[in-house]
Structure formats: structure tokens, C-alpha cells
Amino acid sequence: xxxxxxxxxxxxxxxxxxxxxxxxxxxxxxxxxxxxxxxxxxxxxxxxxxxxxxxxxxxxxxxxxxxxxxxxxxxxxxxxxxxxxxxxxxxxxxxxxxxxxxxxxxxxxxxxxxxxxxxxxxxxxxxxxxxxxxxxxxxxxxxxxxxxxxxxxxxxxxxxxxxxxxxxxxxxxxxxxxxxxxxxxxxxxxxxxxxxxxxxxxxxxxxxxxxxxxxxxxxxxxxxxxxxxxxxxxxxxxxxxxxxxxxxxxxxxxxxxxxxxxxxxxxxxxxxxxxxxxxxxxxxxxxxxxxxxxxxxxxxxxx
Numbered sequence: 186x187x188x189x190x191x192x193x194x195x196x197x198x199x200x201x202x203x204x205x206x207x208x209x210x211x212x213x214x215x216x217x218x219x220x221x222x223x224x225x226x227x228x229x230x231x232x233x234x235x236x237x238x239x240x241x242x243x244x245x246x247x248x249x250x251x252x253x254x255x256x257x258x259x260x261x262x263x264x265x266x267x268x269x270x271x272x273x274x275x276x277x278x279x280x281x282x283x284x285x286x287x288x289x290x291x292x293x294x295x296x297x298x299x300x301x302x303x304x305x306x307x308x309x310x311x312x313x314x315x316x317x318x319x320x321x322x323x324x325x326x327x328x329x330x331x332x333x334x335x336x337x338x339x340x341x342x343x344x345x346x347x348x349x350x351x352x353x354x355x356x357x358x359x360x361x362x363x364x365x366x367x368x369x370x371x372x373x374x375x376x377x378x379x380x381x382x383x384x385x386x387x388x389x390x391x392x393x394x395x396x397x398x399x400x401x402x403x404x405x406x407x408x409x410x411x412x413x414x415x416x417x418x419x420x421x422x423x424x425x426x427x428x429x430x431x432x433x434x435x436x437x438x439x440x441x442x443x444x445x446x447x448x449x450x451x452x453x454x455x456x457x458x459x460x461x462x463x464x465x466x467x468x469x470x471x472x473x474x475x476x477x478x479x480x481x482x483x484x485x486x487x488x
Contacts, residue, residue: 258291258294258295259291259292259295259296261291262287262288262291262292262295263288265284265285265287265288265291266284266285266288266306266309268281268284269281269282269284269285269288269309269313270309272284273312273313273316278313278316278317279317281313282310282313282314282317285306285309285310285313286310288306289303289306289307289310292306298333299333299336299337300333300337301333301334301337301338303333304329304330304331304333304334304337304338304344304348305330305344307326307327307329307330307333308326308327308330308344308347308348308351310326311323311324311325311326311327311330311351311355312327312351314326315351315354315355315358320355320358320359321359323351323355323358324352324355324356324359327348327351327352327355328352330348331345331348331349331352334348340375340378341375341378341379342375342379343375343376343379343380343386345375346372346375346376346379346386346390347372347386349368349369349371349372349375350368350369350372350389350390350393352365352368353365353366353368353369353372353393353394353397354393356368357393357396357397357400362397362400362401363401365397366394366397366398366401366403369390369393369394369397370394372390372393372394373387373390373391373394376389376390382417383417383420383421384417384421385418385421385428387417388414388417388418388421388432389414391410391411391413391414391417392410392411392414392431392432392435394407394410395407395408395409395410395411395412395413395414395435395436395439396411396435396439398410399411399439399442399443404443407439408436408439408440411432411435411436411439412436414432414435414436415432415433415436417432418431418432424455424458424459425459425462425463426459426463427459427460427462427463427464429459430455430456430457430459430460430463430474431456433452433453433455433456433459434452434453434456434457434460434470434474434477436452437449437450437451437452437453437456437477438453438477440452441453441477441480441481446481449481450478450481450482453474453477453478453481454478456474457471457474457475457478460474
């Protein structure tokens with residue numbers, strides 16, 4: 186789940202979370218499905234606000250409610266998917282993978298293997314498998330998801346683009362860079378059709394394509410794609426938004442890998458400053474940026 190709530194929206198989000206929990210408490214026992222639905226809503230809102238502990242509690246209550254009331258198996262599967270999203274966010278990836286595997290089994294059994302909800306479940310499971318480093322399994326789930334989406338969803342549907350980009354990432358992780366490039370190009374084209382140029386997903390796809398091209402040795406094409414991604418992010422986010430650091434760091438890292446420290450260092454410095462301000466000094470990506478900069482600066486002073 187990709188949720189970006191600015192500070193000005195936090196109070197209304199908390200009110201929605203409390204309201205959803207109150208609704209769950211007030212629902213009569215003869216209203217199947219609504220208790221777990223309300224608790225899933227509360228879990229989603231809390232996760233969006235960064236209150237992951239409360240989100241985990243609400244999602245566990247949703248599963249318990251579905252079981253206790255003997256609700257439809259699809260309701261229970263939906264509750265599992267909601268809980269998996271928060272488990273993944275707090276790094277409990279093995280537990281998230283189990284919840285998604287159980288949910289997928291239910292969806293396939295009830296809806297058939299070619300249903301769009303099955304495709305979405307496969308995409309989510311593949312994404313968790315990727316985070317676990319199980320890249321071949323992730324690729325298999327993502328490719329199965331895409332096959333279903335190509336039958337069920339329009340060519341420009343964003344979920345198809347999401348899945349194409351995930352497949353490109355899987356193949357990159359497996360060292361299949363040349364195979365990843367045309368898939369990343371398809372993802373970029375799909376996002377441009379769905380959203381236009383000035384959209385986060387379009388920038389994200391340009392970023393992935395650029396990294397693949399650089400790794401494949403198509404350096405100038407890759408740097409051009411990374412600069413295009415940076416331009417898109419610059420349209421969308423100012424330097425007070427941590428997301429602005431992502432293309433700066435990617436471009437800087439690519440230039441560093443090409444032994445071009447004079448160009449890389451200013452970009453990594455900017456990315457680090459933005460990341461530290463937005464994420465804090467101990468965030469893993471900030472620690473990585475600092476390490477990259479530390480490795481680059483001796484190269485600059487030694488020239």
C-alpha cells in the first residue's frame with residue numbers, strides 16, 4: 186500500500202480511525218462482514234498515519250472478528266491481506282508472506298485462478314517474496330499476475346504497469362538486465378498513458394529504466410532516463426519532501442559507479458541533506474547515502 190498523508194491531514198485521519206473503531210463496537214451481531222470491514226478500515230487509516238502498532242492490533246481484531254462470527258471466507262481473506270500490508274511495513278515479512286499465501290489460496294478456491302482479485306493477491310505476494318530475497322518465486326507470482334491482468338484489465342490500467350515494473354525489478358535482481366529493459370520500457374509507456382508525465386509512478390518507472398540501462402552498459406541512455414526521472418520528481422516535490430531525494434541519489438550512485446565522482450558528490454550530498462531532514466539520521470536509506478558519500482569524498486580529495 187502506497188499512502189502519503191501530509192501533516193495537515195493527520196487529524197482528520199485519526200478521527201476516521203476512531204470513527205471506524207467506534208462503528209465496529211456498535212455493530213449488531215446480525216450484521217456479518219461489517220465488523221471486520223470497519224476494523225480493516227481503521228487498520229488502513231492507522232497504517233497511513235504511521236501508527237503501525239495500532240494498525241497491527243486493528244487488523245488482528247479484524248481476522249478474529251471474521252473467524253468468531255463465521256463470516257464468509259472471502260471476508261477473512263480480505264482481512265488477511267490488510268494485515269499483511271502492515272506486517273510488511275514493520276518488517277515481519279515471513280508473517281506477511283504467510284497471510285498472503287493463505288489469502289491467495291482462498292481467492293483461487295472461491296473465485297477461480299483468472300479473477301482480478303487473484304491477480305492482485307499474486308502481485309502482493311510476489312512483492313513480499315522479493316523483499317525476502319526469493320526473487321525467482323517473486324518473478325513467478327508477478328508473471329502469473331500479469332497474465333491474468335492482461336485478460337481482465339485494459340492495456341493502460343495502472344495495475345498492469347505496477348506489475349510490469351515489478352517484473353523488471355525481479356529480473357534485475359536475478360541478473361537478467363537485458364531482459365528487464367524492455368519490460369521497464371513497457372511499464373513507463375503504460376504509466377504515461379495512464380497518468381501523463383508529471384506523476385510519481387511515471388518518474389519511478391523512468392528511474393528503474395535508467396538504472397537498468399546503466400547496468401547494461403547503455404550509459405548515456407541510462408543517465409538520460411535518470412535525469413528525466415529527476416526532472417519529474419522536481420515537478421512534483423520540493424526539497425522539503427523526502428521523496429525528492431530518490432532520483433538524486435539514484436543518479437549520483439550511477440555516476441559514482443561510472444567513476445565520475447565530481448558529478449556524483451553534489452547529487453549525493455543533496456540527497457543526503459533531504460533524506461536526513463525528512464527521514465531522520467538513522468533511517469536505513471540515510472545511513473546508506475552517508476556511507477556512499479564517505480566513500481566518494483576521498484576519491485574527490487585524492488584527485
